Amino acid sequence: MIDRRNLMAVVGMAPFAGWTSARAFTEDSKPNAAPKTSREVLRDRYFPNVVLTTHEGKKVRFYDDLLKDKIVVLNFMYASCEGVCPVITANLMTVQKLLGERVGRDIFIYSITVRPEEDSPKVLKEYARMHGIGPGWLILTGEPKDVELLRAKLGFVDPNPEVDRDKARHSGVIRFGNEPLQRWGACPGQSAPDWIVASIKSVDWPKSEQAKRAG
């Protein structure tokens, strides 16, 4: 039993203040720090600026080079995947065709390998060549820990840890987002390509802006 007298002892024993979220709240809002914009909040919460390597061997930063100011389409895959990947890659090929010249201009497609240990830029380049992947669509690899971080942050995870470890059962979801407008959605990668395109267009620029952005 705790009574009034030894309650104070309890208070003295534990570092309560550091545990409360109220404290974190005050720490976060230092008087001099400008409050973060919602865009910065999303960036800091979800988009680590890790360095990845493209199938063309170029080093790129995830947020600065790949997401910032763009409409993006994201999925995870690996080169030797024979499960859902062929269908999803084929769907993305059609999506790329349907989106036409906008791919590489204001819309970018990024496929990130879940097997960075095997999928070197060279392997991915071969994959890109084999599938006829065009400009504006990058196949990406990186340090395994960075790839895992991205996968977790972007929610390409399975609730069953065993399934999550099984690369052949990696998520078949496609995420799409408009980074500056903070519009993010997702659809199954095995959906019909025209529905994937319709879904991506739900995060498109406002009509007035489309012409300017898409050129």
Next chain:
Amino acid sequence: MAYISKINRRQLRDQANAAKNRRELIAAQFSRRDLMKMGLLTSAGLLIPKRGLSVRAQDALSSFGQTGQCTSPATTPFVDLLPIMPVKQSVPSLNPAPTECPNTAAGESRTRCHQAFTQLPPQRLYQVVQQTANVTVSPDLPVQTMWGFDAIVPGPTYVSNYGVPILVRNVNSLPINNGGFGLPSVSTHLHNGHTPSESDGFPCDFFEIGHFYDQHYPNVLAGFASDHQPNGDINEALSTLWYHDHRVDFTSQNVYKGLAGFFLLFNQFDTGNESTGFHLPSFPDFDIPMMFADKCFDQAGLLAFDLFNLDGILGDKFLVNGKIQPVLHVSPRRYRFRWLNSGPSRFYQIFLTRLDSSTTNQFWQISNDGNLLPHPIQISSVKLGVAERADVIIDFAPFAGRTLYLENRLVQRNGRGPDCELSQRGQGNLLLQIVVDLPPVADNSVDPATNPTFYTLPDKTAQPRVTRTFNFELTQNGQWTINNQFMDCNTIRFTVQQNTVERWVLRNTQTDRPAWTHPIHIHFEEYQIFSGNNQFCFNEPPTSVNVSRKDVIRLNPNTQVTLFFRFRDFLGRYPMHCHNTIHEDHAMMLRWEIGTTGDLNQNP
């Protein structure tokens, strides 16, 4: 529970510790204020124990963990009064005047003509605008920029009457900048109106900023154009409905951001006046809609939505009618509360708790999913899956001078569904404080103990034309499906023949993942349950509450339910979907249709 990891076990132990410590402190009779002053109680009512509460703090590196949990800043409970949403007022005319077929030239986004516009012409007109709402949810948090119908959250309450068709013009004036989540593209669904398809708020009938959409609500009883001409079947009367955004793929974000409200439907029996009809407590003084929502706030105190969670998301702040843990003052008499769980992923079991007494407080449930039951049922708690509604009658006469709480005692640790356990009395989520300190007033409402009869259940002996089976599953590669297919606005999965009866079997039999409870919603007509368990946990027997008309069914792990359906009066497209809106937005939905001829596809 094969999936509870070591960390989870430790968390469970710590939670149990926290609860034990808190019981000890309560037994030592410290007031909440004492504990808060000493820094031992967060304003959410969580104790900070010797070793414990910060169960959450352990994995609170960011606002969101992989469980869909979050850690919001502390807030002081029971300060703000429970907001009562204003009644939506009609307007004498709309400009341009409503038209039977879409007024595309004027900016209307509707794609089909109204089916019943000449037959049941709108007698009242409304205009509602989706726009930015600056909302205070707690005295301790900054003003939130949310989205609201008429710039309030929840939106205004529509009060409608059977026999008075109405038309609501929805105008999308949302901003381009969403402040972090939400899509300024909308389709407003009246859940679960008996509504023609083009006015249903079908998820693919969305419209953009600067456009409008006229929705015609005939407010007519099912069967009016078929087996119960001309007025419909009184036993299909609906009473507590709600409206919410249903934009395909973005419903979870948009509803979380505030786009939801109540829609009440009265008739000659459920009159809103306790001196007439069924003598239910009078609206609005003693008939109060309550919308429950759990939300998460980031370290700056701003509303946060976990964009990249696929499982389901939970908030650690509990709002009623848009305020975190508000207070309601009542008179010692009977009240009708209309409870709604607005989601996105939490299940509730709500008790009427006194913190100063261990009595079990009984009250009466009079409706299920907003449909009056044949008779009131005496209960000590109400279970509410996502999107479910329950009307209850609570008599506060025995509690004059007391303080009570609506307490959710159902334990839920992640967005997948409830855990099969109840927290101890007083250790759950205190949703609303009810202080019985208003002066006594006359009570002319019916005493539920006299067992009044409301409606009888429509007959369900008719022979179904077809039995269709639906499996709700996650694929091998983590994508939500119904019968192994994904939502696609362009795909009609099956067509029901109008004025026939069907039997639908809904199954949740997935075994390769942790268990989900899917709250499945089907638009258009209420169904009845032929068989299957609609309770939260596996082995509870069905209660008499199950014998009712429903529009959301809790599809528990390892269960199947069989439903009885009629499809009368209107034609066109409707969805069936999981109402865990995270699942819904990730393709756990299908489009079906009612046609003059139908198919017999048993696994569509």
